[in-house]
Amino acid sequence: xxxxxxxxxxxxxxxxxxxxxxxxxxxxxxxxxxxxxxxxxxxxxxxxxxxxxxxxxxxxxxxxxxxxxxxxxxxxxxxxxxxxxxxxxxxxxxxxxxxxxxxxxxxxxxxxxxxxxxxxxxxxxxxxxxxxxxxxxxxxxxxxxxxxxxxxxxxxxxxxxxxxxxxxxxxxxxxxxxxxxxxxxxxxxxxxxxxxxxxxxxxxxxxxxxxxxxxxxxxxxxxxxxxxxxxx
Amino acid sequence: xxxxxxxxxxxxxxxxxxxxxxxxxxxxxxxxxxxxxxxxxxxxxxxxxxxxxxxxxxxxxxxxxxxxxxxxxxxxxxxxxxxxxxxxxxxxxxxxxxxxxxxxxxxxxxxxxxxxxxxxxxxxxxxxxxxxxxxxxxxxxxxxxxxxxxxxxxxxxxxxxxxxxxxxxxxxxxxxxxxxxxxxxxxxxxxxxxxxxxxxxx
Numbered sequence: 001x002x003x004x005x006x007x008x009x010x011x012x013x014x015x016x017x018x019x020x021x022x023x024x025x026x027x028x029x030x031x032x033x034x035x036x037x038x039x040x041x042x043x044x045x046x047x048x049x050x051x052x053x054x055x056x057x058x059x060x061x062x063x064x065x066x067x068x069x070x071x072x073x074x075x076x077x078x079x080x081x082x083x084x085x086x087x088x089x090x091x092x093x094x095x096x097x098x099x100x101x102x103x104x105x106x107x108x109x110x111x112x113x114x115x116x117x118x119x120x121x122x123x124x125x126x127x128x129x130x131x132x133x134x135x136x137x138x139x140x141x142x143x144x145x146x147x148x149x150x151x152x153x154x155x156x157x158x159x160x161x162x163x164x165x166x167x168x169x170x171x172x173x174x175x176x177x178x179x180x181x182x183x184x185x186x187x188x189x190x191x192x193x194x195x196x197x198x199x200x201x202x203x204x205x206x207x208x209x210x211x212x213x214x215x216x217x218x219x220x221x222x223x224x225x226x227x228x229x230x231x232x
Numbered sequence: 233x234x235x236x237x238x239x240x241x242x243x244x245x246x247x248x249x250x251x252x253x254x255x256x257x258x259x260x261x262x263x264x265x266x267x268x269x270x271x272x273x274x275x276x277x278x279x280x281x282x283x284x285x286x287x288x289x290x291x292x293x294x295x296x297x298x299x300x301x302x303x304x305x306x307x308x309x310x311x312x313x314x315x316x317x318x319x320x321x322x323x324x325x326x327x328x329x330x331x332x333x334x335x336x337x338x339x340x341x342x343x344x345x346x347x348x349x350x351x352x353x354x355x356x357x358x359x360x361x362x363x364x365x366x367x368x369x370x371x372x373x374x375x376x377x378x379x380x381x382x383x384x385x386x387x388x389x390x391x392x393x394x395x396x397x398x399x400x401x402x403x404x405x406x407x408x409x410x411x412x413x414x415x416x417x418x419x420x421x422x423x424x425x426x427x428x429x430x431x432x433x434x
Contacts, residue, residue: 009397018423019392021373025289028302035280038306042313043273 267317276313283329284309290330290393294337294385296378304336311336330394331404334386341382376426384419391416 011019287308292301311332319328377385390396402409
């Protein structure tokens with residue numbers, strides 16, 4: 001049995017010139033490795049979603065034991081775990097946190113912001129923070145807002161509460177309560193209308209509470225200032 | 233950011249639709265067969281290795297923005313990972329991925345329509361990388377694309393980049409074939425004018 005023959009377009013010299021020009025785009029050096037990393041994370045998440053958990057494991061408050069990993073809770077857990085990953089280290093990334101733990105982590109982070117007087121940071125290396133966010137598995141959920149700037153922030157109308165911790169002239173931490181579920185997080189955050197001005201940002205969220213850091217990345221930046229909380 | 237009204241450029245959310253699904257090799261072609269995460273990852277990695285460059289180029293030509301192109305490229309392969317069982321014909325993989333990219337571009341445009349931002353500084357800087365002749369070529373072609381209405385841009389890229397026929401473009405965009413031809417003709421004229429202006433600066 002033969003397939004229907006596909007029509008072939010006829011291209012003249014001008015067409016071929018145009019085709020060559022359209023294909024002439026420089027590829028980012030580490031794009032492939034970053035994409036592979038994203039797929040790896042997606043694969044790990046896929047395994048998590050597929051694997052049923054025991055009653056003992058699913059002791060997080062408010063979650064039914066038998067259907068622990070529905071889509072919403074999986075996203076919430078990954079996002080919550082992302083916060084834990086940032087606070088505690090990558091090794092704990094996939095451990096879902098309870099709400100009470102998350103509150104502690106969040107509060108700890110905010111306390112650190114207030115206590116530690118974060119230093120002035122250099123201009124962003126957006127590629128670096130993007131890679132780092134991939135490393136901790138966070139980019140997977142909020143990739144649309146990972147490389148945004150802070151210069152033209154216009155909060156959307158659906159922010160119920162907003163607290164801005166101004167760290168220095170280039171870095172701000174926003175603690176937002178957005179009237180949307182976690183599944184709409186990415187969309188809601190893109191509505192913040194950040195400009196891509198070269199200053200990196202990331203967000204972490206659970207339920208409708210979202211922390212948005214806007215400032216440079218790197219070992220002298222945000223990474224340096226997040227350390228394990230003392231108590232849980 | 234460019235205004236992207238793609239009212240006529242309707243694309244299915246399920247990017248796999250409309251593509252041949254005749255794959256007969258491993259792991260399984262039956263949609264009822266459940267792929268393991270590892271199988272998905274391995275197959276997606278294969279797709280990625282063979283196609284990430286062309287997907288990025290396509291996304292870049294659609295958006296004119298490198299960071300958005302990176303986001304779209306990543307989304308393309310994540311979506312491919314999630315719906316890998318829909319791809320059954322290995323020879324159709326590139327078209328399948330580019331169709332996903334087109335869908336993601338449509339989403340990007342809808343999102344962009346709610347925002348009013350300007351191209352990033354890093355994107356502007358990207359344009360000055362590379363040799364002078366490359367720069368010149370990139371500039372005119374992207375500039376010409378940017379000046380095309382989005383529905384024209386899509387047709388141009390489907391014809392030249394994806395090398396789809398008029399019929400395939402018409403079916404994909406759900407518009408008459410005559411519209412495809414006229415859009416392509418007008419877009420070519422417009423792009424040729426841009427090329428002439430580069431070749432013969434006043």
